[in-house]
Amino acid sequence: xxxxxxxxxxxxxxxxxxxxxxxxxxxxxxxxxxxxxxxxxxxxxxxxxxxxxxxxxxxxxxxxxxxxxxxxxxxxxxxxxxxxxxxxxxxxxxxxxxxx
Numbered sequence: 210x211x212x213x214x215x216x217x218x219x220x221x222x223x224x225x226x227x228x229x230x231x232x233x234x235x236x237x238x239x240x241x242x243x244x245x246x247x248x249x250x251x252x253x254x255x256x257x258x259x260x261x262x263x264x265x266x267x268x269x270x271x272x273x274x275x276x277x278x279x280x281x282x283x284x285x286x287x288x289x290x291x292x293x294x295x296x297x298x299x300x301x302x303x304x305x306x307x308x309x
Contacts, residue, residue: 211234212267212271213234213235213236213264213265213271214233214234214235214271215232215233215234215235215271215272215275216272216275217275218231218232218233219231219232219238219275219278219279219282219288220232220288220289221241221282221287221288221289222287222288222289222290223287224287229289232278234271235261235264235265235271235274238257238261238274238275238278239258239261239262239265242254242257242258242261242278242281249285251284253280253281253284253285254281254285256277256280256281257274257277257278257280257281259277260273260274260277260278261274261277261278
């Protein structure tokens with residue numbers, strides 16, 4: 210697995226008429242963030258952007274960048290409704306399911 214690939218893709222829906230898109234890795238997340246509306250660049254956006262750039266230079270893990278991007282998607286209201294809100298690294302496969 211590529212070190213910048215997310216263990217589980219983040220599913221987003223940028224607007225109500227759009228199809229669900231999957232963000233598979235740090236590069237996908239950066240591309241999405243760089244194309245985000247400039248009028249909507251708040252602190253959660255900045256955290257996600259910084260985290261993705263940090264992952265590119267091995268300062269944080271891809272999963273930390275994923276979690277920050279996931280948080281951005283939740284706050285921005287673009288997280289696809291069928292996506293789990295979060296995962297926590299732990300266990301045999303590296304993930305602990307979120308309780309429902």
